[in-house]
Amino acid sequence: MGISWEKYIAVTRQRPARKPLVDALQYVDKKEHALNIGAGAHMDSRYLLESGFDKVTSIDPDPASQLCAEEIHDPRFEFYLTKAEDYNFKPNTYDLISAQMVFPYIERSSFPRVLCEIKASLTERGILTVWIFGDRNGKMLAKTKNDVLYFSREETEALFSGMEVLDFIEEEKDQSSPVHGKMTHYHEFFVIARKK
Numbered sequence: 001m002g003i004s005w006e007k008y009i010a011v012t013r014q015r016p017a018r019k020p021l022v023d024a025l026q027y028v029d030k031k032e033h034a035l036n037i038g039a040g041a042h043m044d045s046r047y048l049l050e051s052g053f054d055k056v057t058s059i060d061p062d063p064a065s066q067l068c069a070e071e072i073h074d075p076r077f078e079f080y081l082t083k084a085e086d087y088n089f090k091p092n093t094y095d096l097i098s099a100q101m102v103f104p105y106i107e108r109s110s111f112p113r114v115l116c117e118i119k120a121s122l123t124e125r126g127i128l129t130v131w132i133f134g135d136r137n138g139k140m141l142a143k144t145k146n147d148v149l150y151f152s153r154e155e156t157e158a159l160f161s162g163m164e165v166l167d168f169i170e171e172e173k174d175q176s177s178p179v180h181g182k183m184t185h186y187h188e189f190f191v192i193a194r195k196k
């Protein structure tokens with residue numbers, strides 16, 4: 001897709017852990033292994049380590065994310081420079097999977113397969129926490145707007161079919177973007193679901 005996330009990663013290096021991830025931890029039964037997809041500046045990777053997971057795996061295809069990963073010196077942490085489309089999601093592996101603002105950037109044709117693999121790679125009662133853009137979200141990346149996935153409410157609900165939905169929040173607001181500073185219309189979904 002050719003988006004460079006370097007600037008985004010630079011401006012999010014000091015942010016707190018994403019709320020959908022923080023909220024999801026109350027539902028986690030065991031903390032053996034967590035996966036952070038589209039880890040960016042790794043604030044959530046750090047949060048998962050601080051939260052006591054035995055192992056935290058993070059993936060992201062952007063070299064700027066790899067540089068941030070190299071600053072984490074913790075034997076429980078591993079990083080793979082890869083897109084979700086190319087990652088080997090092993091079945092029944094993760095007690096928690098966090099995907100904050102990354103589903104929209106997965107290749108459209110691969111998305112259904114990747115979603116199936118993500119669900120299959122959760123352990124029994126494993127938790128999936130997701131932040132995605134709704135179909136009324138402003139087109140924030142105009143050059144690539146046809147490549148970014150926007151989800152209707154019905155499509156969002158369908159993503160979690162076969163799972164127990166624990167939290168489903170839809171938000172719509174106008175706010176300046178933390179990256180380019182311009183007013184942007186945000187329409188977003190924050191969902192936490194448990195594998196049955």
Ligand SMILES: C[S@@+](CC[C@H](N)C(=O)[O-])C[C@H]1O[C@@H](n2cnc3c(N)ncnc32)[C@H](O)[C@@H]1O
Pocket residue numbers: 005008009012018037038039040041059060061062065082083084085099100101102105106107
């Ligand atoms: C909007 S940022 C979100 C970063 C981080 N999750 C956060 O909440 O700050 C999107 C991140 O997803 C990564 N990304 C883009 N396409 C991806 C893909 N196909 N698979 C995995 N990660 C991807 C980008 O490199 C970037 O770090």
